[in-house]
Amino acid sequence: MRPASLLGLAALAAAAAPAARHAVAHEGHAPRPVAAAIFPIPAPGSYRLPPIKRAAGGTVLDEAGRPRDLLAPDLLAPDLPAPDLPEVARGITVLALIYTRCGDVCPLASADMARLQDLAAKDPAVARRTRLVSLSFDPEHDTPEVMRSFAAAWRSADPAAPAWAFLTAPGRAELAPILAAYGQRVDAGPDGSLTHVFRAFLIDSEGRVRNIYSLDFFEPALVLADIRTLLLEGAGSGGRQGR
């Protein structure tokens, strides 16, 4: 059985366990159609995404264990000299805060990230200027090696797809200010599980948070519309006034 299927089965088993104690929201999470959004998606550029707050950087480890800054332009191309950095360095970031042992919301969120990666792969202009980042808040378990293995289960091999980095923190001390800046509270339960509300962040090229998603609204087609809205705004041709 392939890693992704194993991951899905693990999620199935963990979520069915009565001891699951992750914070759940009031809205249920019904299975989503794979191919279509569940509601009409507004046209990119027909609405605005007002800046909510500054996005935070901080020291993280990439899949090779190298220390990086979370918002560094060279996050996904650390070996390239600055002039050769790809367009993605000046693009849009979708940041999901997860942990790999999570038995309910995180696998769903990673599935949505994977669908977003697939959707974005169909639009080279978007793919070039978008990067996906999954950051673990479980550094004791989620080592760079674990994240590398996790990435293998989820990341697309399509060369047209946007880059997707799987990061962890060197330790709690480095992680704490990042979580605080994003307002992500994580509490450890007696069984070792981590209680959290899932959040993902849309970060523009100037390092501002432009949208925050719960799982209910982490709809890949919608996130893609948001990315396109920001790219249009950057090109000076999008953005409805009033929001």
Place this chain on the structure above:
Amino acid sequence: MPGERTIPCRRSALMLCAAAPLLAAQPARSDETCQSPYMAKITGIEDFVYVWTLGVEGLGDGSDKLVTVDARESSPTFGKPIHAAPVGGRHEAHHGGFTDDRRQFWAAGLSDSKIFIFDVATEPAKPRLVKVIDDFVEASGGAAGPHGAYALPGRMLIPSLSNRHGTGRAALVEYSNEGDYVATHWLPTDAEPNGARIEGRADGYGYDARVLPRRNVMLTSSFTGLENYMRPLGDLMKDGEAMKRFGQTMVLWDFHARQPRAVLNVPGVPLEIRWAWGPKNTYAFTSTALTSKLWLVREDAPGAWSAKPVAEIGDPSTLPVPVDISLSADDRTLFVDTFMDGTTRVFDVSDPEKPRQIYEKKIGAQLNMVSQSWDGKRIYYTSSLLANWDKTGTENEQFLKAYAWNGKELTARFAIDFTAERLGRPHMMAFGATALYAK
């Protein structure tokens, strides 16, 4: 092998992941219905009921305050107020709500537009005032009278009732969870429809705002402006011109774009909005205060929404004034409070087109808010509507009353006299639980 993940393989993982929460679904025992779908949910019986309470001059400290009521049946202080967090002064305390992570409770004041932020996570029995937003009018570009606080991911949506001129033109205002202003969205009017289709007229008034995420829609309802709601009710009722300045509409929004799509005719002041919870139940209820009707707003076809009256509440000719409503988590039972006769009525709404009253009980001389536990077994009521609209003399009863509901009748659990306890006028209730913040 690693790195050679195939799309079909990943697809199967997606489907398995999507199915997992359904298999894990178990009957939730507690929490309150009628909350933001974005908010973390209590999964055990509530420990506390927080009560946002209006101060009364000469009663106790006279200040608005967040009162903690002990709801733990095994506690020696069960059914008693065990803590009060005063905010200093009176601000027409009205509604409030938790942030999405349920770590803060935002409580709004209708008179001076201040918003008080309490930390309820550090010590859930003893909420602590940690921040006051006092720039609401200026930051929002003129919105005033913040009515409530509705959790969105990382943000709070605050519907206003009024504006800096005191009229009923209202807005939806967003703040980050950190308390920083983000955006303002004005309700559509005839002059500025903002792209909305208008059934009859667009009055621009506001009251409640609730989101149905899976349809990407938000509904808003409409009340009146500061010049009316801060006025003594007796005077107001005699002023024919002022009585014309009440909401007659509901607005359906494209939630993600924050753009109004349709202004629906709902005459008679539609107030609280309750979306059904069932995954296929694409409808909401509201009640109209001045015409005493239950209204159903539903999606008749994809993208096509309508509103229609489906039941009368009591005898509309006696002006019972329905105020708060509470829909059970299974979408079958709707509690409706009427202020003037102090009565709660229970409707079977399993057929939303044909609500049928199955029970009624007089709770007190006046009655406003109702909060229902997720399992539908515990019902809490409070008495106060607005400082200048509450009854006077012996009819000015100020209470929180707790009942058990067995599907047929209410049985008293406990009652707190907020005047005797020198606390004030109890209004909005919200449930708290220590287990949610386990370290």
